[in-house]
Amino acid sequence: MLIQRYNVEQQGVGQFDGGKITEQKPIGFPGEGSEVKRVGPLFYWAWAKSEHEGYIPLHPHQGFEIITYVISGKAEHGDSLGTRSIVGPGGLQVMQTGSGVSHEEGFVGPDMQGFQIWFEPHLREALRRKPTYQQFEHEEFQIDVHDGVRVKEILGDDSPVALETDVHMWDIHISHPFIYKQHIGKGRSVSILVLEGRGRINETSYEAKEFFVIEASELEEMNIQAEAKTRLIVIEVPTTVTYPLYRK
Structure with a gap:
């Protein structure tokens, strides 16, 4: 990872x-x-x-x-x-x-x-x-609340939104102290924007306003350990797609 x-x-x-x-x-x-x-x-x-x-x-x-x-x-x-x-x-x-x-x-x-x-x-x-x-x-x-974590699915399988692009998106609140775990599939990338909080993503520390990009070469587990009340926006997409992408 x-x-x-x-x-x-x-x-x-x-x-x-x-x-x-x-x-x-x-x-x-x-x-x-x-x-x-x-x-x-x-x-x-x-x-x-x-x-x-x-x-x-x-x-x-x-x-x-x-x-x-x-x-x-x-x-x-x-x-x-x-x-x-x-x-x-x-x-x-x-x-x-x-x-x-x-x-x-x-x-x-x-x-x-x-x-x-x-x-x-x-x-x-x-x-x-x-x-x-x-x-x-x-x-x-869809909003799931359990064990100190509130997860709102904005885009994905249980969302009312249907896009052509392959994308999942969550708004996640983590109470302190708690570890939130999420799997990242092979060939997928996760982008995380930290709105507030402090803690660690696996072994990497995070603070408010920081941005993270995580790439998984195989099925892997992401662990977010909150050291203070945390809110994250998380977006998962395929690392590569089968169609040509716009040259930015």
Whole structure:
């Protein structure tokens, strides 16, 4: 098992609306400072924050499957499909951008936090499909609570969300002290963003705002030992895919 650790300085940064929205980017675009450029079909990951309110004007997308997951505050959305929507804490917006769609975004506080994450399906096939928008509220997701751990499955077998990209995603809260265990399959990669907490992933220490990429060459076990109350966003994808990936 290969574990790679990236501190805040090794991640990218960005901003919108004159700095009203700021972003920490575990996986960014060229020139934004992210050492990680992609993990398999996990193409882009931004942790956005807005103390009060910020706005991103109408702009186009094609092909990619784009999610916005809200931690606190709310995300407003409008698009060329005619959608107008608002999603609150724990909710998810999903755009399968297909042949093309334009959207605008509002990040509304106080203290709004959320993630925008892009997944890459087979783009040649995706461009033939009509774009879609879906929204899911916090209560629609499977949440398991046991032994000091709360696991919310955002993407995967028990999620209401269906994507073309092969991806699983969890929002995990670990009470202190507890060890959370999860298997990583052969040929799979796990990306972890630490929202809060302190502890160890196997033998590697972690702190808040750090980012990890873990590759498994065979079926292996990941052990997360929390030394303080911890919250993690975990995404699992295949390390390689059978279709060509966009040259970033």
